Amino acid sequence: MPLFHSKVYGIVQGVGFRPFVARLADEFSIYGSVANKGPFVEIFAAGALKNLEKFYHKLEYNAPERSTILRIDTEELNSEVKFTDFNIIESAKEQGDIFVSPDIAICDKCTAELFDKNNRRYLHPFINCTACGPRLTILEAMPYDRERTSMKEFPMCPECRHEYNTPTTRRYDAQPVCCNDCGPEVYVLGAKDIRGASAITRARKTIIEGGIIAIKGIGGFHLCCDATNNAAIARLRNLKHRPVKPFAIMARNIAAIEQECLVSAKAKALLTGHQKPIVLLPRKDNGFISDLAAPQNPKIGMMLPYTPLHLLLFEYPDGLSMPSTLIMTSGNPAGAPICRNDVEAEKYLTEFTDLILSHNRKIIIRADDTVTDFFNDHIYMVRRSRGFAPLPIMLSNNFKGAVLGIGGELKNTFCIGHNNLFYPSPYIGDMGDLRTVNALKETITRLTALLETTPTVVACDMHPNYNTSAVARELGIDVITVQHHYAHILSCMAENDCHDKVIGFAFDGTGYGLDKTIWGGEILLADFNGFTRLGHIAPFKQAGGDKSSIEGWRIAAAMLYQLYGKEKTIELNKKLSLCSTSELSAIFFMLDNNINTIASTSVGRLFDAVSAILNIKNKSTFEGEASMYLEFAAEKWHKKACSALDDNSNKSMIIASDKIVDKIVEGILHGAASEQLAYEFHLALANEILRTSVLAREKTKINIIALSGGVFQNTLLLELVVNPLKKLGFKVLLHRQIPPNDGGIALGQAVFAMQHINKKE
Ligand code: ZN
Ligand code: ZN
Ligand code: FE
Numbered sequence: 001m002p003l004f005h006s007k008v009y010g011i012v013q014g015v016g017f018r019p020f021v022a023r024l025a026d027e028f029s030i031y032g033s034v035a036n037k038g039p040f041v042e043i044f045a046a047g048a049l050k051n052l053e054k055f056y057h058k059l060e061y062n063a064p065e066r067s068t069i070l071r072i073d074t075e076e077l078n079s080e081v082k083f084t085d086f087n088i089i090e091s092a093k094e095q096g097d098i099f100v101s102p103d104i105a106i107c108d109k110c111t112a113e114l115f116d117k118n119n120r121r122y123l124h125p126f127i128n129c130t131a132c133g134p135r136l137t138i139l140e141a142m143p144y145d146r147e148r149t150s151m152k153e154f155p156m157c158p159e160c161r162h163e164y165n166t167p168t169t170r171r172y173d174a175q176p177v178c179c180n181d182c183g184p185e186v187y188v189l190g191a192k193d194i195r196g197a198s199a200i201t202r203a204r205k206t207i208i209e210g211g212i213i214a215i216k217g218i219g220g221f222h223l224c225c226d227a228t229n230n231a232a233i234a235r236l237r238n239l240k241h242r243p244v245k246p247f248a249i250m251a252r253n254i255a256a257i258e259q260e261c262l263v264s265a266k267a268k269a270l271l272t273g274h275q276k277p278i279v280l281l282p283r284k285d286n287g288f289i290s291d292l293a294a295p296q297n298p299k300i301g302m303m304l305p306y307t308p309l310h311l312l313l314f315e316y317p318d319g320l321s322m323p324s325t326l327i328m329t330s331g332n333p334a335g336a337p338i339c340r341n342d343v344e345a346e347k348y349l350t351e352f353t354d355l356i357l358s359h360n361r362k363i364i365i366r367a368d369d370t371v372t373d374f375f376n377d378h379i380y381m382v383r384r385s386r387g388f389a390p391l392p393i394m395l396s397n398n399f400k401g402a403v404l405g406i407g408g409e410l411k412n413t414f415c416i417g418h419n420n421l422f423y424p425s426p427y428i429g430d431m432g433d434l435r436t437v438n439a440l441k442e443t444i445t446r447l448t449a450l451l452e453t454t455p456t457v458v459a460c461d462m463h464p465n466y467n468t469s470a471v472a473r474e475l476g477i478d479v480i481t482v483q484h485h486y487a488h489i490l491s492c493m494a495e496n497d498c499h500d501k502v503i504g505f506a507f508d509g510t511g512y513g514l515d516k517t518i519w520g521g522e523i524l525l526a527d528f529n530g531f532t533r534l535g536h537i538a539p540f541k542q543a544g545g546d547k548s549s550i551e552g553w554r555i556a557a558a559m560l561y562q563l564y565g566k567e568k569t570i571e572l573n574k575k576l577s578l579c580s581t582s583e584l585s586a587i588f589f590m591l592d593n594n595i596n597t598i599a600s601t602s603v604g605r606l607f608d609a610v611s612a613i614l615n616i617k618n619k620s621t622f623e624g625e626a627s628m629y630l631e632f633a634a635e636k637w638h639k640k641a642c643s644a645l646d647d648n649s650n651k652s653m654i655i656a657s658d659k660i661v662d663k664i665v666e667g668i669l670h671g672a673a674s675e676q677l678a679y680e681f682h683l684a685l686a687n688e689i690l691r692t693s694v695l696a697r698e699k700t701k702i703n704i705i706a707l708s709g710g711v712f713q714n715t716l717l718l719e720l721v722v723n724p725l726k727k728l729g730f731k732v733l734l735h736r737q738i739p740p741n742d743g744g745i746a747l748g749q750a751v752f753a754m755q756h757i758n759k760k761e
Contacts, residue, residue: 002049003032003077007040008059009394010070011099017041018088020064028055031083046081066104066131066274070394100136100423100450102387103218103367105276105306107132109170114308115315120159123197123316125309126183126361130174132274136390136426137219137365138176142450146175150362157182186309189342189356200309201318203357208320211354212236214331214345218307219367219386219426220338221331221345223352224250226323233292233327239352240334245622246294247329248278248301248369252314256324257302260287266377275387276306277370289325298632301371303328306387309359330368335433340366365446366439367426375715376722381739382713383411385427390447392421393737393747396497401757404444404455405749406472408484408742409463410623412436414444415746417754418453422494422747424738431467440471457757459749461487463512480756482749484511485522486531488708490748492740493526496733500704501527503534503696505689508709508741509604509623510549518542520602520709521655523692525700528755534696535653537601543590551619552608552626553578557587559609559661572665578612603685603711606657610664610681614674624710630678631714637679653695655688686720693725706733710741 008017021034021043028051032044043059045052056074063069106114110127113119121127128134141148146156156164160179163171171177178184187195194202206213210232212225223240225232227249237243251257254272261281263271271279278301283289294300305311314322330338333348340363345356367386372379381388397420405415412428425447429436448455460472462481472479482490488511489504504524513519514533521537541558548554556578560569566588573584590596607627611617616633617626650656660681667677693705705725712718712735725732738744 001031001046001081002052003044003046003079003081004052004056004074005077006043006045006056006072006074007037008043008069008072009040011066011068011101011391012041012063017064017067021059022086022088024055024058025086027058028052030055031081031086033083033087033089035089044083046083064131066101068391070392099392100139100142100390102136102275102389102391103134104132104274105304105387106308106311107274110308111311114311121179123312124178124180124183125186125200125307125312125359126176126178127308128174128176128178129170130172131170133174133176134218134361136450137363137367137386138361139450140364142452149175150364151176151178153360153362154178154182154184184359184361186357186359189345189358197316197318199357200312200316201320203355204313204316204318204320204322206355207313207326208322212239212352214339214349214353214356215309215313216345216358216363217310219363219365219369220340221349221356221358222328223331223349224313224329225327227289227293227325227327228323230290230292233290236327236329236352237292240329242334243621244295244625246297246301247327248303248371249289249293250303250305250310250326250328252305252322252324254304257281257304260284260289260325261300261302264374264377266379267374270372270379271302271304275370276304277372277387278303280371280373280382293327296629296632298635299373303369309357328369332429335430336435337429337439338366338368365426365443366428373713373715375718375734379736380715381735381737381744382741383427383743384413384424384737384739388737389413389426390416390423390451392423393495394497395420395422395494395751397499397754397758399754399758401457401754402453402455403750403753403757404448404458404472404475405482405487405746405751405753406440406444406458406460406468407746407749408461408487409466409468411739411741411743412440412468413743413746414440414447415750416447416451416453416455417750418451422750422754423447423451424747427743437467437471440468441474444471444475457753459487459753459756461512461745461749462514480753482752483514483531484508484745485519485709486524486526487745487748487752488740489524489526489531489706490528490751491738491744491746492706492708492733492735492748493528494747494751495735495738496706498704498706498733499528501525501700501702502704502706502733503693503700503702504531504706504708506709507603507711509602509711513601518598518600518602520600520604521606521657522601523653523655523696525696525702526706528751529759534699535655535692537603537606537655538657539599539601540606540657541591541597542600542602542605543587543597545596548605550621550623552605552612553618554587555605555609556612557584558591559658560613560665561588561591563658563662563665576613576615576668578618603709606661607711610661610678613661613664613668614677616674616678624713627711627714630681631716633675634678634682635716637673637675650691651695653692655685655692660684660688682714682717682720686717686724689721690724690728693730694728697730703729704731704733708735708740708744712740
């Protein structure tokens with residue numbers, strides 16, 4: 001009888017994992033034992049090989065809902081089997097890594113109870129159990145028990161206490177357990193006599209009448225209105241000064257999502273699973289959602305209700321009939337973090353709303369909604385936060401120590417590294433706002449305490465003036481700097497647990513380069529110890545300082561000037577209407593005199609410029625808007641296969657952005673459709689990636705390509721690159737769980753810091 005020894009890593013403590021293993025052993029006649037070892041769960045399993053196979057398969061794929069298995073290490077032992085039955089062994093907690101659970105969406109059983117008239121938690125807005133409910137966002141300290149959560153203010157009634165203490169109930173050891181008698185309460189902010197049922201009905205009524213409400217959720221407040229009501233959405237856009245940036249939508253149920261969007265099997269599993277992120281889905285033509293929700297956008301971000309209160313907002317026995325889709329966008333003033341308490345909501349959200357539906361369960365740690373896209377039928381993360389953070393990324397190194405990657409200046413998240421585990425934080429936000437900087441500091445303090453770790457080194461960006469770098473220096477520990485695009489590539493490598501040298505393409509908007517210019521189209525030869533710059537986008541000049549990152553026409557005008565000179569650019573501008581004659585003269589003046597001008601290799605800016613040249617978006621109201629609409633235009637053009645390597649003679653590692661733009665202009669002069677030219681732009685860039693990949697392989701003998709940076713959120717570009725690269729024999733590393741954008745660089749920084757301290761010792 002073969003005997004196996006396994007270590008199961010992940011969220012496997014305090015989630016009913018050991019009884020689950022014992023039940024499985026019983027089912028498949030396995031002898032042995034299971035024990036909680038702190039950092040992992042240890043299993044000895046002996047039995048017939050066929051049964052062992054089934055046992056391990058179910059172990060991995062049918063694990064309890066709340067658990068998350070990160071890795072199972074299994075080896076066969078040659079020793080004699082002494083077991084005659086299967087036991088759960090109580091063992092002292094060993095020193096090791098701690099797993100903090102993310103928040104978990106309401107489970108099916110609690111949903112059923114919520115709407116069961118005979119259940120004592122009928123319509124209770126805070127119903128939860130061992131398998132569902134808030135976790136990270138209500139935690140003050142570890143270990144995870146009620147006294148260290150924001151539920152400590154709500155002493156359990158005798159009935160709840162009984163369930164909490166009885167192993168056979170669904171609420172055994174569920175820290176946030178409560179009921180209508182002892183739990184928190186919802187109310188209308190500023191009218192505290194409107195509470196409970198009447199508060200929920202008032203909120204529903206406000207939405208039905210076309211109003212805007214704020215509603216307190218798991219990780220912060222949302223702004224919410226009817227997603228089919230043009231006037232309400234237009235008003236919300238006006239108030240938020242957010243003309244086109246897409247809003248996320250919460251739908252009553254999966255049928256309502258399928259009414260609006262094409263939902264693949266994988267997307268459906270993700271939408272209905274226990275993490276309930278926002279999923280970007282292709283829209284159908286016959287949906288009911290207002291186009292203002294995501295103007296001219298072929299995709300829309302959809303999610304399902306994930307708290308009991310969300311469910312009650314859609315469904316309540318008050319005779320009102322709610323729309324099936326609601327706008328649910330983060331409740332925050334521009335630039336600031338999501339509001340999490342009544343003081344912030346009152347101060348910042350009153351002007352956006354007709355009513356604020358709040359409650360008295362405190363949010364300790366903010367968590368915005370997670371946003372994911374799909375690529376090749378795999379999850380492709382855009383923003384990793386609620387339900388995912390702080391689940392760690394695990395590396396197979398023998399790292400020892402504790403480090404912090406402080407993250408980027410935009411879309412900030414930070415990352416705590418502890419030995420081989422790297423814990424990305426929830427989404428923090430853009431560091432241009434002091435309130436967000438403070439949120440970063442506070443969340444670092446909280447999360448390091450929760451993970452019971454003390455970083456000795458912090459890694460930050462090389463940019464001298466970043467707020468994140470200032471926060472890093474304030475921590476009073478060793479600071480090391482990591483170049484922005486190298487951090488992107490490291491992050492992609494780490495996520496794929498890749499320890500070999502790679503050829504990395506880091507394409508994004510902005511990063512501070514080693515030569516103090518703006519980088520953003522980089523080909524790097526990289527491993528955990530360092531990198532060299534193999535190539536890049538042909539540099540162009542950006543004139544107009546900060547404005548040029550949002551006003552693509554400025555880049556376009558500067559590019560045309562550098563390509564064709566003054567006379568022809570003036571002539572072209574008449575056709576392209578990039579800007580007024582005086583604006584054009586100002587660009588010329590800046591370029592001629594080197595005022596407010598900087599060299600750049602940014603692919604993001606190249607996209608913006610082409611978007612302006614094609615008259616798709618002349619400028620952006622949010623970072624990446626012009627590029628995004630260029631992608632949409634290209635997707636409308638019928639697909640033509642990528643002609644890999646049509647130019648073998650070009651041996652330069654410089655990606656000829658100037659020639660690409662020249663071709664676009666030529667196309668316009670020949671009267672080609674902007675959709676066609678948008679597509680050909682993507683194709684040309686993809687071909688340059690293929691060409692330089694092959695060239696880099698010839699030079700370095702490296703066969704692994706890593707793709708990272710915000711530009712690779714563009715799934716059309718990915719499509720044009722990934723399969724052709726594979727056909728050329730490359731191994732391609734992509735992001736999945738960690739965003740390719742700046743929300744992902746903290747992981748790369750943390751890994752570099754970890755490598756740094758392990759090298760020393
Ligand atoms: Zn539940
Ligand atoms: Zn109770
Ligand atoms: Fe970046």
